[in-house]
Amino acid sequence: MTPQITFKSALPWLIVFALAALIPVFTSNRYILDVAVNIMIWTIAAYGLNVMLGYAGILQLAHAGFFGIGAYTVGILTLKAGWSFWLAWPAGVALCAVLGLLLGLVAFRTGRETFPIFTLGVGVIITQVINKWDALTGGNDGLNGIQAPKLGSIDFGRGAAFFYLGLITLGLVIFLVARVRSSMFGRSLIAIQGSEDLARTLGINVFSHQLRVMMLSTAIAGLAGGFYAVYIGFMGAAITGVAQTFVVLLYLLVGGVGTLAGPLIGTALMFFLGEQLKNFGDYQFIVFGPLLILMVMFAPGGIAGLWSKTMFARQKPPPPADRSQQEATDAGV
Structure with missing residues (x-):
């Protein structure tokens, strides 16, 4: 049964976020805050992929493309249309949701087996369109000068304000995903993942779900992308590439597909490891590759899944002793 949200289940999350909120209090190091914000951005993106792959069992390979659409929407609307970030950001999320709906109307009719390949092709098309549409996206030059948002007297381009905006956004996304996971909709998705035919016999509208x-998945990707655009201040087509989708997928596989904590754990671990190895360029995949193989072999449920399994095993009561053992114990042997 899908777990319900209770104070006991939410307490570890509250502790984690309370500790995270103290980071800017104890350090003003720009590099540390930059790594933390990037981890939050890509964790949000990983949660978007997790609701598709982890709950519905559907691998969608245009995820970075929707991340880029959300980012470019914010960049274009703020730079060329003069919109406020606070209007452009939800507009980017809404656009990604609508485009996700249109893609789904076509892609889901191709069949579950061909769905990943179809979306892979769509992801390539998104990158090419962004890269070639010079008048709108800047083409190879990208978009420069995207300004950090302001809210009254708060300038999110300075200090810890951006960090806290990211932390609040991440917290809301995790809360939303947790609610979806514990809802009837989430339970229906898990039933569809198990067997579409069985789900239909239970009265579940598979196509609608x-x-x-x-x-939901593409909207969360657009949310992360819009936040990324104003934080980095520059957008290029490379961030929308299929390779970036596989990076997010790597975060998810390491953390634990279908788990609530997996996207956060996997992204934090792999992004931090990538920062330590970034001077090695593409050679860092010599480390990532074997690590992923070991995870698939020994922890297919990821770190979060392995932890849950270990904790469950610890909580299991010991097997009852057989009669002869019990008699020996009673006799003092």
């Missing part, structure tokens, strides 16, 4: 989870 798939479209809704597609919209």
